Amino acid sequence: EDGPLKISGATFRDLVWPGNDIQQLTVSTAENGDWRIAGNAKLIDLVPLRRNRGLGEGRAISFEFLADRIIAGDGIVLSGQIIGSKRSNGGGKARFSGDLFNKTKPLITEAQVDIQFGENADLMDGAGLVGGAETSIRYVDNKDSPAELVMTSDNGGSTLKGLGVTDTIRSGDLVLKTRFLDGYANFDTKIRITNFRVVEAPRAVRAFSVLGPAGLIGLLEGEGTYFGWGEALIENRGPQVRLKQVAGQGQAVSVTFVGEYDRETRTVDVSGNLVPASFLSNIIGVIPLVGQILTGVDKAGLFVTQFSLKGDIDDPDSSVTPASVIPGVLRDILSPSWLEREGERILGPSIDE
Structure with missing residues (x-):
């Protein structure tokens, strides 16, 4: 042509x-x-x-x-x-x-x-397998706000294991939200999981299991112990993993703790409270976990424990302080004073106020 x-x-x-x-x-x-x-x-x-x-x-x-x-x-x-x-x-x-x-x-x-x-924005929406579990993902990166990743699964234990968060949870309905900061170098994660089981308890719980509740023994072997819900607020700052608040409530035990883990040194510093729910089931209908007062408990009181884990993640030193308490001092045991002091000791003073 x-x-x-x-x-x-x-x-x-x-x-x-x-x-x-x-x-x-x-x-x-x-x-x-x-x-x-x-x-x-x-x-x-x-x-x-x-x-x-x-x-x-x-x-x-x-x-x-x-x-x-x-x-x-x-x-x-x-x-x-x-x-x-x-x-x-x-x-x-x-x-x-x-x-x-x-x-x-x-x-x-x-x-x-x-x-x-x-x-101005990027969006990713879909599903796939995390740890072998079907997981939905939604990622939004907006020009005017931090990028956020949301993951949901009806087999939360496998998803959390696949992400390298924990391998001690079985099943559960999971919602995990992560906000990325400073060009993805740091991020904050909120985890909410319901209807799950926990197995392979840490040494502090093992020590407390001598007090007898069957649910605590279930943490150590077999199918684990059932929890109705659990929540975690986690800050990742370089190698430092800061557990701002971790709480859960189950049929046999309720727990709340704060702490910090260093990925480089593989050291942990965690403090928390543990309440065997079986001691309460015949006395009250609902067990508030953090910052609330239990009422209607008889003068015989109930067992609560304060526990700490510190040192190498594979073999930390544990400290357990069980106590029989009455309602007048229960509030201090369950969170505001002792646990807040431990949070400030491990994580530093709160800057949220």
Whole structure:
């Protein structure tokens, strides 16, 4: 034909440059100038495409990649297939199938995730397996607020184990919310779980089990002991994991504690209260856990224990102080004075006031 040579597509093989190792890349153009890109890769960085930078800046692009590692930014790495499109003015959407990693740590496998990205906000919504448990995930990164990740599961024990939080919980309905701070270096997590069991109790609970409640023995063996609900507020600051408040209430025992764990030194410093609920079941109907007064208890009182764990996480020193108390001093045992003092000792004075 007359006129200048016009190329509508090309295929490239074995392309390697920093952050990319592409085995095959096919680029084609539509009549309106939009691009279509498809390829297979060992490693591909999609951050420039996501942020409307580089060769694709200002151009509408549809894309499809199958890759061992897809760099999505903000520490998120994908492994699998991603299909999507970007508008010429930036922003777009995609669907991903495969595994998600936080840097090199597996986060969720066999995931099906819908992604929306843009200059002011990013959204990721889908589901997959965490620790073998079906888990829903929703990630929102808004320009004007900290990024937040919400995970829900009806097998919370497996999900928490898969995330590396704890391996002592079985089953449970879980809601986990994490807010990322300081460019994802630090984050705060709130965990709420209901209808679960706890197994393999720490040494402090083992020491207290000599007082006899069957539910405490259940913590040590078999299927564990049942809890109706549990909550945890956790701050992660570099290697420091600060347990601002952990509480739970079950059929046999109620517990609340605060503390700190150092990932680098593998040391722990935890203090808390433990109440064997079986001592109360015939006296009152509901057991308030923190900051409330129990009323109607007879003068014989009930057993409560203060416990502490300190030292190497694999073999901490434990301290247990059981006491028979009457209602007049129960409030001080259950939280406000002793536990608040322990919280200030371990975590420092509160700055919330």
